[in-house]
Amino acid sequence: MKIGLIRCLQTEDMCPGTICFKVMSINKLAFKDVLEDIEIVGVNTCGGCPGKKSVTRAAEMVKRGAEAIAFASCITRGNPIGFACPHAEQMIAAVEKKVGESVKIFDYTH
Template structure:
């Protein structure tokens, strides 16, 4: 699995994505049952509200080899601040439309 990770720009100064990387490495939570090796192709933010830059950034990671776009838990669950992104679904739908159905989408890392 070749992963492109999208994270919330609002939480990047308080969260170094350590748990996201750990669950990928240990194949836990969202990655439980993944048989193949997991490699991170790229990590980027959504670009800030309303997350429009996430679309082109996800497409670029796919162009560079990602077969899976993963949203860090900060986007759909609001970790660590407890406030999920109000634009998460629209952002996800726009990414799916841009990269196509062959790219796997994971809505939350942990």
């Protein structure tokens, strides 16, 4: 499965995405039901609050082959600082609407 990852702009200085990449590479946690190898086709940030750029960035990753979009746990669970994005639900809904039902959405990574 080809996946595009969207992460929080606010946490990129303190998190290099190591755990997100690790759980994808071994099909664990959010990806435990993915039976095929995972290929990361792109990594981008939400663009900063309120996350509007995530919509066009997700669509671009889909154009480049992503079959799924994963929202990193820094957005939906607040890892590593314990502060989830207050715009997460609206951002995910907007991405789902833009990319369509054929693209799987993962609302967290770990």
